[in-house]
Amino acid sequence: MKLIASLTSPYARKVRVVLHEKRIECPLTVDTPWNADSQVPHYNPLGKVPVLVLDDGSTLFDSRVIVEYLDHVSPVARLIPAEYRQTIQVKRWEALADGVADAAIAIFLERKRPQDQQSPEWIARQQGKVDAGLAALAADLGERAWCNGETYTLADIAVGCCLGWLAFRFPELDWRARHPNLARLMDKLEQRPAFAETLPQT
Ligand SMILES: N[C@@H](CCC(=O)N[C@@H](CS)C(=O)NCC(=O)O)C(=O)O
Numbered sequence: 509m510k511l512i513a514s515l516t517s518p519y520a521r522k523v524r525v526v527l528h529e530k531r532i533e534c535p536l537t538v539d540t541p542w543n544a545d546s547q548v549p550h551y552n553p554l555g556k557v558p559v560l561v562l563d564d565g566s567t568l569f570d571s572r573v574i575v576e577y578l579d580h581v582s583p584v585a586r587l588i589p590a591e592y593r594q595t596i597q598v599k600r601w602e603a604l605a606d607g608v609a610d611a612a613i614a615i616f617l618e619r620k621r622p623q624d625q626q627s628p629e630w631i632a633r634q635q636g637k638v639d640a641g642l643a644a645l646a647a648d649l650g651e652r653a654w655c656n657g658e659t660y661t662l663a664d665i666a667v668g669c670c671l672g673w674l675a676f677r678f679p680e681l682d683w684r685a686r687h688p689n690l691a692r693l694m695d696k697l698e699q700r701p702a703f704a705e706t707l708p709q710t
Contacts, residue, residue: 518673519571528702601663608641
């Protein structure tokens with residue numbers, strides 16, 4: 509098994525954190541899909557990371573499919589609760605956190621285009637999703653210790669990878685000041701080796 513990932517992707521980081529938490533040894537092949545010589549399209553027709561290549565050569569994508577697979581194949585440190593309603597709640601957290609990342613990445617990519625081709629309306633639309641998504645994450649977390657239930661789950665990992673990417677690419681957003689409870693959660697997550705050892709880097 510090997511993981512193909514970039515070192516900046518919040519989705520790839522989610523998979524890397526899950527591998528670390530579950531103590532699954534998996535070599536990492538760093539590949540940036542935006543580079544002309546990227547091999548990612550040979551593994552994923554969508555040309556996106558992360559991709560998990562299994563021992564028989566078959567591939568899994570996207571990150572949500574990969575983390576569900578990893579949690580299923582190893583019983584160590586279960587990250588998705590077995591009870592169905594709890595499973596769905598954790599996946600809802602993951603969808604919301606990934607959705608905030610999707611919108612923020614859309615802004616990041618738009619701003620890379622030549623200035624006269626950028627759409628302020630498009631950026632504002634995506635910014636609205638980031639702001640509303642963060643507010644919903646903060647409201648759902650409230651004063652509880654973890655996103656779902658009483659324990660650390662994939663929900664916390666997804667939120668942490670989203671927030672970590674925002675801190676990395678959009679420091680001016682200052683979600684910490686707006687949502688102190690998300691900052692408190694992030695501080696706790698950053699102390700875990702799985703997060704400390706997968707910080708986004710260029
Ligand atoms: N929903 C996908 C999103 C993956 C994704 O968008 N990855 C980005 C890197 S952060 C990518 O590879 N982009 C390349 C492209 O869109 O061509 C997942 O969760 O894996």
